[in-house]
Amino acid sequence: MVNGDREIDEQAGRAARRKAFVALAIAALVIGALVYWRPSGLDLWIKAAHVIAVISWMAGLLYLPRLFIYHTDAPPGSDRSETFKVMEGRLLGVIMRPAMIATWLLGLWLAYSSFGFAAGWLWAKILAVVLLTGVHDRFARAVRSFAADERTHSARYWRLMNEVPTALMIVIVVLVIVKPF
Incomplete structure (x- = not known):
């Protein structure tokens, strides 16, 4: 039964990757079309896409260490541990990495075109x-x-690491909104 469950998980993972790829491809085509046609509000469209990417990336950065906290307490090789491996891998690969790349590309576009x-x-x-x-x-x-069943840090460490993205997010938002210098 374990092999059957693993096969179902792999099929679901492939389907999730396919859906994410299609969504990214559509987003890239829309952004590419906007850049090509250069409508009057192009920077606003780019800014909206940038904010969406930032929110997606931050959601992952705030959620992933919570998964690590629970994963740390799960016995290696247990069903719970295997579930966390799948969740962590998909969150990183399907949501966080593409969102980070989009955040950087769109943000650099805005930094250049606006400032x-x-x-x-x-x-x-x-x-x-x-x-x-x-x-x-x-x-x-x-x-x-x-994924290799290595646990090099405690749940306490991951609780502290969970605060780092929040602190950096606060700094970034203040810099963007207040523009102190």
């Missing part, structure tokens, strides 16, 4: 996003470790 990379606050924001990308990379390495 010419000339604003001081913008460089501080880019630094904070680089740090957020480092957190994303740290979480991606943890997904690989959990």
